[in-house]
Amino acid sequence: MKKQFFIYSLLVLFVLSACDNTLRLEEKYGDSPLETLVREIPDIKKVYRSTSDDIREYVIAPSVNAIPFNVEEVSMHINDTLGEVSLAYFGEDKHVKVAVYEYSHDIVDGNQAVKLDNNITGYYHNNELLEEKSLIWRHPNFVETSIIYKIGMVTFKKNTYHKTNNTLTKQDAINIANSIIDQY
Numbered sequence: 001m002k003k004q005f006f007i008y009s010l011l012v013l014f015v016l017s018a019c020d021n022t023l024r025l026e027e028k029y030g031d032s033p034l035e036t037l038v039r040e041i042p043d044i045k046k047v048y049r050s051t052s053d054d055i056r057e058y059v060i061a062p063s064v065n066a067i068p069f070n071v072e073e074v075s076m077h078i079n080d081t082l083g084e085v086s087l088a089y090f091g092e093d094k095h096v097k098v099a100v101y102e103y104s105h106d107i108v109d110g111n112q113a114v115k116l117d118n119n120i121t122g123y124y125h126n127n128e129l130l131e132e133k134s135l136i137w138r139h140p141n142f143v144e145t146s147i148i149y150k151i152g153m154v155t156f157k158k159n160t161y162h163k164t165n166n167t168l169t170k171q172d173a174i175n176i177a178n179s180i181i182d183q184y
Contacts, residue, residue, distance in 0.1 A: 023071045023091075025064050032183055034061040037074060037087070044087075047076040051085050058100050058139060058147045059085050066179035068172040069094045094168060095154050096176065103148040107136050114170070117178040124170050131155070131163045135173035140184060151176050 025036050038045045051059065064071055072091035079086070084101035111123030114135070122137035132154050139147035153168040 023064075023073060025071075025074075032061070033063045033179075034059060036064075037061055037076075041074060044074065044076045047078060051078060055083065055085055055100065055102070055147075058145065059087075060100070060149075060180045060183050061087055062098060062176045062179035064089075066176045067091075067096055068168060068175070093155055093158050093164065095156065096168075097150075097152040098176065098180070099150045099152070101148055101150075102146045104146045107138065107148065111136070114174060116174065117181045118184065120181055122174070122177055124173060126170075131166045133166055133168055133170065133173060135170075135177055137177060137181075149177070149180060 025040055031039070034048075038048050048056070048059070067089050069092040071089050074090075075088045077086050077088065078084070079101075082101055084099050086097050086099040089096040089098075107123055111125045114122045114124050116122045116137060118140065120137055120140065122135050124133070124135050126133050132152055134150060134152045136148060136150045139145050139149065141147070151173050153166065153173060155164045155166045155168065156162055157164055
């Protein structure tokens with residue numbers, strides 16, 4: 001009887017662990033979150049290595065712990081037209097995109113100023129029409145680099161891209177931004 005119970009318990013644990021799609025990323029001491037992603041996810045390593053040297057040094061990943069949901073998937077993309085490199089985090093019907101690119105125009109227009117770490121001012125925007133919340137800020141050496149960081153947050157039904165009521169918050173965006181800023 002004990003043996004059957006033990007086997008049944010193992011089976012239940014196996015089934016429960018198979019249902020958990022959370023991506024397990026072990027951030028090693030001394031490694032940045034980006035180094036962890038490059039080490040653990042071959043597709044990210046491939047894309048990261050293909051980024052231009054000009055932008056690569058400014059690509060910074062937030063800590064997975066700063067993402068306000070259990071991350072199930074992470075991908076990296078390059079948009080050559082915009083000169084943008086982005087990391088996309090997916091999980092629990094939520095999507096957070098962290099982008100870095102060169103942009104020399106005004107980022108203040110229509111956005112709410114928010115204080116970030118290291119005395120940096122970010123600009124938050126809640127686009128109710130698109131149900132996207134975003135936070136944008138300049139790199140501290142903006143005058144020399146024209147580097148901008150942007151976090152975009154949306155929610156959607158699982159396995160579709162039909163957007164739903166966005167439950168991610170301004171504070172979520174600030175926490176993600178500070179996780180990046182603290183690595184400067």
